[in-house]
Amino acid sequence: MPLANNALVLVTDGRKTLFLRNHGDQNQIDLRTEAHDERQDAKDSEMKTDAPGANQQSGGYGRPTYEETDFHQLKEDRWAHSAAQDVNRRALANDFDALAIIAPPKTLGELRKQLHKEAEKRVVVEIAKEMTGHTIADIEKLLVSVTRAEEPAAV
Template sequence: MPLPNNALVLVTDGRKLLLLRNHGDAAQIDLRVERHDERSDQKNGEMTTDAPGTNQQSGGYGRTAYEETDFHQLEEDRWAKQAAERVNARALRNDFDALAIIAPPRTLGELRKCLHKAAASKVVCEIDKEMTGRPIADIEALLVAHTARAELADV
């Protein structure tokens, strides 16, 4: 489906967030930045205080170590949830009629889980790709190519 005028485009990856608005129309996409956020990347020592725990085995000798928590992934999941909350608030205010989401596969999955039904019903395009570090022209080209493939698939 072509990206209509005034559609909102969410580009995120767990560290950066871009909210773009299509000021063009379905034939000519013209994205402009509405919001840009980026979180600072913390080191493991700043996030953890202990080594992973251990567990006494019921039979035999020794201890089994628990798997260490991936705090960076937890932060990225939390970031995706916050991005979804921003989109949800805008959807409930009827700030947009169509939504396109561009995010890596894991982040896209987290976004899907957290989107309100009002926002989820407005999704016209989902692309599982990392694009936060790319210029807006590349994002526009990706959306044009994706909508062209979708139109060919519908024929």
């Protein structure tokens, strides 16, 4: 499906979020940065306070430990929830009619869980790919390949 003029494009992963706006039309994508946010990852020692827990076994040898919590993944999930809340707020304020989401598969899954029905029905493109470290031109090329629009003219 073509990406309409004024469509919102969310590019996110667990550490960085970009909101881009299509200033082109359905035939030619022209993305411009509207907002961005990035967080720094904390070190393991800053997030953990102790070794993983263990429990007593009724028989056998050794003490099995509980699976260790992945604090980095928890932070990434919270980041995705925050991005979804931004999208929900914008959808409820009628800030966009069409939404394209580009995120790694795990982040995309977290986003889907958190999207409001109003935001959900405006999603026209979902791409399960990590693109936050790429240029806007690369993101445009990806969207062009998926939506069959043309690339913006060189300026």
